[in-house]
Amino acid sequence: MSVVIREDRGQxxxxxxxxxxxxKDVPLEEMSGFFKRRIGSYEEQMQTWKEAYVRIADWIGSDTKSILDLGCGTGLELESIFRKYPHICVTGIDMCSTMLEQLERKYGKKDIKLICGDYFQEPFEAAGYDMVISFESLHHFLPEEKRGLFEKIRAALRPGGKFLEGDYIACCEEEEVLLRRECGRKRKAGGILEGQFVHFDIPLTLEHETELLRQAGFSQVNVLDCIEGATFIEAVKHS
Ligand SMILES: C[S@@+](CC[C@H](N)C(=O)[O-])C[C@H]1O[C@@H](n2cnc3c(N)ncnc32)[C@H](O)[C@@H]1O
Structure with missing residues (x-):
């Protein structure tokens, strides 16, 4: 499917x-602190993607028994999934404990395991999941960081399993370059150490994102849809 990332690219x-x-003079905030400080208004802010949260369940295969959710936050993407598959087993990883506490309050009775940590560092169970999902989390990272993570995701999937990524994708190279340059400038201005996570969006173009997935060994990469700027990409691990 060919999707339009932004209707009016010029504007x-x-x-x-x-x-x-x-x-330009607003300093960067460390990632988990950013979400912790905004917890009161977070879910309301994310209603921009209410349609995406509903649609996500359509892309979960009916034979899916286990899901790994990277950057699960307060679990907004899990609502439609649990509605459709109440007994699905979910492992959620997020580095912000405040977000996870809110998720726990909503879904504590579900078959869910929560890990408070960095998904780049946390080990994933090898061939342990039918699906890996991630919504609006991975656009904060550089391609060289994502490439290794995509390999780790592939290794965590059972043969035939799928990675479903719903994320902010740059509409053109100019957007990708502009945001990455600005992030670098702000990091330098704020004296942010290399490797420290900050909340600033540095999305890749669809071409660059899908190429990284292929480089990580996913032979089939399908672009499913773009809903309110969130582009859904499915990457399949062949048996
Ligand atoms: C915009 S929120 C999206 C949360 C959730 N997927 C949703 O749609 O409501 C991004 C989440 O990714 C988490 N995050 C960012 N980088 C992370 C990392 N390296 N490891 C674990 N969680 C991370 C943040 O803490 C935050 O909860």
């Missing part, structure tokens, strides 16, 4: 440039 890029100029 979108102009708005982005204006916003970056307006925010």
């Amino acid at each position: 979108y890029m102009q708005n982005l440039r204006d916003w970056l100029e307006q925010e």
